Amino acid sequence: xxPRFLAAIDRASGTARLSGEEARHLSQVLRLRAGDEIxxxxxxxxxxxxxxxxIARDGALARLGEARTPAAEPAVLLTLAQAVxxxxxxxxxxxxxxxxxxxxxxxxxxxxxxxxxxxxxxxERWRRIAIASAKQCGRAVVxxxxxxxxxxxxxxxxxxxxxxxxxxxxxxxxxxxxxxLGPSRPASxxxxxxxxxxxxxAEIASAxxxxxxxxxxxxxxxxxxxxxxxxxxxxxxxxxxx
Amino acid sequence: xxPRFLAAIDRASGTARLSGEEARHLSQVLRLRAGDEIxxxxxxxxxxxxxxxxIARDGALARLGEARTPAAEPAVLLTLAQAVxxxxxxxxxxxxxxxxxxxxxxxxxxxxxxxxxxxxxxxERWRRIAIASAKQCGRAVVxxxxxxxxxxxxxxxxxxxxxxxxxxxxxxxxxxxxxxLGPSRPASxxxxxxxxxxxxxAEIASAxxxxxxxxxxxxxxxxxxxxxxxxxxxxxxxxxxx
Numbered sequence: 001x002x003p004r005f006l007a008a009i010d011r012a013s014g015t016a017r018l019s020g021e022e023a024r025h026l027s028q029v030l031r032l033r034a035g036d037e038i039x040x041x042x043x044x045x046x047x048x049x050x051x052x053x054x055i056a057r058d059g060a061l062a063r064l065g066e067a068r069t070p071a072a073e074p075a076v077l078l079t080l081a082q083a084v085x086x087x088x089x090x091x092x093x094x095x096x097x098x099x100x101x102x103x104x105x106x107x108x109x110x111x112x113x114x115x116x117x118x119x120x121x122x123x124e125r126w127r128r129i130a131i132a133s134a135k136q137c138g139r140a141v142v143x144x145x146x147x148x149x150x151x152x153x154x155x156x157x158x159x160x161x162x163x164x165x166x167x168x169x170x171x172x173x174x175x176x177x178x179x180x181l182g183p184s185r186p187a188s189x190x191x192x193x194x195x196x197x198x199x200x201x202a203e204i205a206s207a208x209x210x211x212x213x214x215x216x217x218x219x220x221x222x223x224x225x226x227x228x229x230x231x232x233x234x235x236x237x238x239x240x241x242x
Numbered sequence: 243x244x245p246r247f248l249a250a251i252d253r254a255s256g257t258a259r260l261s262g263e264e265a266r267h268l269s270q271v272l273r274l275r276a277g278d279e280i281x282x283x284x285x286x287x288x289x290x291x292x293x294x295x296x297i298a299r300d301g302a303l304a305r306l307g308e309a310r311t312p313a314a315e316p317a318v319l320l321t322l323a324q325a326v327x328x329x330x331x332x333x334x335x336x337x338x339x340x341x342x343x344x345x346x347x348x349x350x351x352x353x354x355x356x357x358x359x360x361x362x363x364x365x366e367r368w369r370r371i372a373i374a375s376a377k378q379c380g381r382a383v384v385x386x387x388x389x390x391x392x393x394x395x396x397x398x399x400x401x402x403x404x405x406x407x408x409x410x411x412x413x414x415x416x417x418x419x420x421x422x423l424g425p426s427r428p429a430s431x432x433x434x435x436x437x438x439x440x441x442x443x444a445e446i447a448s449a450x451x452x453x454x455x456x457x458x459x460x461x462x463x464x465x466x467x468x469x470x471x472x473x474x475x476x477x478x479x480x481x482x483x484x
Contacts, residue, residue, distance in 0.1 A: 072461050099464050100472075137463035178479065217475075218484040219314050221379035222341050226471055230342075233459075233472035234479045237420065242460040242476060 002049065003030050004135045006142065007040040007062065009048065016040040016050050016062045021128075023060035026052070039068055041140035043131070070140030074241045077103040077188040080228055081154055083195035084108065084115040089225035094126045098133035098143050100232045101241070103188075105130070106146035108154055112197030122148035151192075151203055155210045161186035165204065165212040166193045166231055172201040173208055175216030178234050185239045191231055196224045244291065245272050246377045248384065249282040249304065251290065258282040258292050258304045263370075265302035268294070281310055283382035285373070312382030316483045319345040319430040322470055323396055325437035326350065326357040331467035336368045340375035340385050342474045343483070345430075347372070348388035350396055354439030364390035393434075393445055397452045403428035407446065407454035408435045408473055414443040415450055417458030420476050427481045433473055438466045 005026060007016035018026065018040070026032045034052050040062055041047040047070040050062035080097045084090055084107045097105050107122045127145045134142045149157070167175040192207060199207075208214060217230060236242045247268060249258035260268065260282070268274045276294050282304055283289040289312040292304035322339045326332055326349045339347050349364045369387045376384045391399070409417040434454060436445075450456060459472060478484045 071463065096465065096468050099462060099468070101462060177482075178484065218478075220342060220484070221313065223338065226338050226341070229468055229472055230475035230484075233475045234484060236460075237476045237479060240419075242420065242462070242472075 002037060002039040003032065004039045004041060004138070006043055006131050006135065009040060009042040009046060009064070011064070014064045016048065016064055018060040018062065020058045023055055023058075026060055027055045038062060040064070041070060041134075043134070043140070043142035045070070045073065045140050047140040071138035073139070073141055074101040074236060076185050076239050076241065078232065078235065079104045079106060079158075079160060079188070079190040080232065081106040081108050081158070081190055081192045082228055083110040083113050083151075083193065084117045084148070085195060085224050086115045090115065090126070091129055092225050093228050094129045094145065095133045096229045097232060098130045098139070099137045100229060100236065101139070102143050102232065103141070104144035104146065106154060107148045108151050108192070109148060110151045110195055111200040111203060113195045114197060115195070117148045119150050119153075120147045122146060152206065155207055155212075158190050160188040160190040162189040163212045164189065164191045164235070165207045165214045166191060166227070167204060167214045167216055168198060169216055169219050171199065171214070172204050173214050175214040177218070178215050178238055181213065181215070181235070181238060183238060183240065189235065191235065193228050193231060244279060244281040245274065246281045246283060246380070248285055248373050248377065251282060251284040251288060251306065253306070256306045258290065258306055260302040260304065262300045265297055265300075268302055269297045280304060282306070283312060285376070285382070285384035287312070287315065287382050289382040313380035315381070315383055316343040316478060318427050318481050318483065320474065320477065321346045321348060321402060321430070321432040322474065323348040323350055323400070323432055323434045324470055325352040325355050325393075325435065326359045326390070327437060327466050328357045332357065332368070333371055334467050335470050336371045336387065337375045338471045339474060340372045340381070341379045342471060342478065343381070344385050344474065345383070346386035346388065348396060349390045350393050350434070351390060352393045352437055353442040353445060355437045356439060357437070359390045361392050361395075362389045364388060394448065397449055397454075400432050402430040402432040404431040405454045406431065406433045406477070407449045407456045408433060408469070409446060409456045409458055410440060411458055411461050413441065413456070414446050415456050417456040419460070420457050420480055423455065423457070423477075423480060425480060425482065431477065433477065435470050435473060
């Protein structure tokens with residue numbers, strides 16, 4: 001299996017330019033040299049076989065070969081709008097959601113968010129995790145990691161065809177089973193998932209008023225960082241993507 | 243919310259006896275004393291309100307009060323037969339599978355199992371994790387944690403009505419989508435999930451020959467410890483349990 005790198009791909013000149021970080025992974029971790037064959041992908045779905053030409057401190061240059069078929073992307077552009085979880089849990093969510101094929105992860109700041117995140121200041125680490133996860137799972141698409149958005153702003157901005165709010169069975173509105181979404185695939189969908197402390201009643205009311213469909217994963221109590229992967233799995237199964 | 247403890251429940255005498263470990267959790271971690279109200283469950287589905295009577299080094303005694311309704315159990319008795327994963331990953335799988343409501347976890351020893359486990363020597367730690375997880379998620383049932391079984395022995399022993407083998411898309415047999423299992427609920431089901439290194443061709447052949455249905459989670463590459471929770475979620479969704 002060829003090692004895969006994120007790169008700026010220039011089809012006109014037939015070259016791929018790797019960032020300093022990707023170049024270090026190539027030369028220092030994987031000990032690759034000029035002349036070695038790699039795969040490069042642009043983060044937006046294109047992937048090529050390539051040959052390393054130059055390695056420098058601030059980057060590397062590779063010569064494009066044949067186009068390659070990366071891992072298939074889901075038909076539904078699915079955004080996980082996830083209230084920021086504490087510590088490494090959010091890292092795990094970004095990694096797993098990338099492997100599950102999401103188009104984007106939007107870190108949300110909500111009333112009961114225990115983790116500290118200033119809106120607009122999502123750590124660069126999450127984007128690096130998404131890149132590493134895409135490299136590992138064969139996707140040529142790197143999900144967009146949002147900047148960190150207050151829930152109220154996100155609700156206004158979200159333009160997905162299907163918008164879903166995951167609620168606990170004990171929530172102030174009763175959630176429907178996921179099957180009520182029906183099997184017909186939307187072009188795009190968002191799922192909003194709350195923090196460890198759950199949604200406030202006002203948050204649920206405002207999301208529902210804005211058109212989000214409250215659904216539940218039933219009576220299970222799951223770890224906060226296990227919930228998104230189960231929810232994404234169920235939605236993808238429902239839409240025939242698993 | 244009442245703190246919950248696993249206990250040997252004796253309805254005849256109206257008492258519940260906590261083990262030394264549970265008693266330490268009660269007295270040293272939660273700082274509870276004689277006279278405090280707790281909940282006790284027997285690991286097999288029964289749960290009561292109780293009042294602490296005595297606390298000693300080797301256990302505690304509580305007086306049973308009213309019966310309580312624990313978290314509802316799934317209708318399908320679902321066993322996760324999971325090839326042992328490395329390090330803490332197996333711990334996470336046991337914890338999450340308990341929260342997902344499995345009836346049992348059978349640690350399997352397979353050809354490509356990288357983790358070291360002698361058959362019959364599953365660490366006591368997994369049972370402790372299952373207990374802690376049941377306490378946390380409100381189940382009064384503690385899933386049975388198997389001793390660690392070679393795959394060939396497990397296949398012979400498994401008596402579930404529906405038996406499923408999770409395979410990768412690249413496997414030597416083509417897997418069906420989970421929807422081929424159909425929505426009608428079996429009384430019991432097993433899902434076999436491989437180790438980080440996957441199944442050998444011979445293992446797949448022998449499981450299929452024994453009647454296991456090969457299914458796939460599609461083209462996703464997921465972390466080995468994320469796979470069981472997604473697979474359990476999809477099966478439970480399919481059977482109307484989520």
